[in-house]
Structure formats: C-alpha cells, structure tokens
Amino acid sequence: MLCRVAFFTLLVLSLVQEDSCYSCKGKSRVSEKKRKILDLTDTVADELNSILQRKKHKKLLESVMEKLQDKICSTKLDSDMVTSITNQFEKIQSKLKKGSLTKGDIISFLEDDSLEKVEEYFYKLFNKKSHRKF
Structure with a gap:
C-alpha cells in the first residue's frame, strides 16, 4: 500500500512540475509580454465562447x-515566440470579424484532439527556434 501511495505522489508531482514555476490564475508574477499574450487569449476565448452554444x-x-495559458506561463518565451503566438491569436480575431472562421470550424477544431494540437504547436515553435542557423 505504501508503494502505491509513493508512486501516486511521484506521478502527481511529475505532472504538476511543469506548471509550478508560474500560476496563470492571477497573472501577477508574469512578465509584461506574457501578460499581454494572456490578455489576448482571454479576449479570443470570450469571442469564441460567445459563438458556441x-x-x-x-x-x-x-x-x-x-x-494554452499554462504553456505560455511555464515556457520561457523569446521575442520571436511572443510574436508568433500573438500573430496566431490576432489571425483568429481577424477571421472571426471577417466571418471566415465559422462555428463549424471552431467545433471541428475542438472535437479533433485540440489539446494535442496545442502541444504540437509549442513543439513546432521550439523546433523552429532550435533549428535556426547562427
């Protein structure tokens, strides 16, 4: 029984470890750049939420x-990454305003492994950074 408790505790700690550096809840300990991105994500989330029923x-x-916000908070972002993330959310806002992003598109994205897509986006973002030539 003690082994199970120890294993479970280690498992929980390993899952929580990545997010332990920052807490997105209050955004008080987050840099100004990250705070702007987090505010933008909140705005986009509100816009998307108003479409969904x-x-x-x-x-x-x-x-x-x-x-997404946990990833932003727990990741050390350079200026290129900040720009890339900001551009992605501004594109979403633009498409919403133009009507080229529909309710069906949003639902399709959400129902098609959307959490995995967030992981892939950050993975690609980091690989772009690590494969640059100096």
Whole structure:
C-alpha cells in the first residue's frame, strides 16, 4: 500500500512540475509580454465562447485555453515566440470579424484532439527556434 501511495505522489508531482514555476490564475508574477499574450487569449476565448452554444463545446474550449495559458506561463518565451503566438491569436480575431472562421470550424477544431494540437504547436515553435542557423 505504501508503494502505491509513493508512486501516486511521484506521478502527481511529475505532472504538476511543469506548471509550478508560474500560476496563470492571477497573472501577477508574469512578465509584461506574457501578460499581454494572456490578455489576448482571454479576449479570443470570450469571442469564441460567445459563438458556441453547447456546454460540451464550451468546456472543450475552456480546457484548450487553460492548457494554452499554462504553456505560455511555464515556457520561457523569446521575442520571436511572443510574436508568433500573438500573430496566431490576432489571425483568429481577424477571421472571426471577417466571418471566415465559422462555428463549424471552431467545433471541428475542438472535437479533433485540440489539446494535442496545442502541444504540437509549442513543439513546432521550439523546433523552429532550435533549428535556426547562427
């Protein structure tokens, strides 16, 4: 029994470790650059949430945004990464305003492994950075 408790404790600690540097909840200990990105993600999330009607989709959106904000808070971002993330969210806002991003597009994204896509986005972002020639 003691082994199970120790294993479970280590498992939980390993899962929480990445997010332990910052807490996105208050945004008080976050740099100005990150705070601007987090505010932008909140704005986009509100815009997307206003389009969605089903509780299931709103919950998926909330999970995706939490995952994204946790990644932003726990990642050391350079200026190129900040620009890339900001541009992505500004493109989403622009598409929403133009009407080229529909409710169906949003739902399709959310239902198609959206949390995995957040991981892939950050993975690609870091690989771009690490493969640059100096």
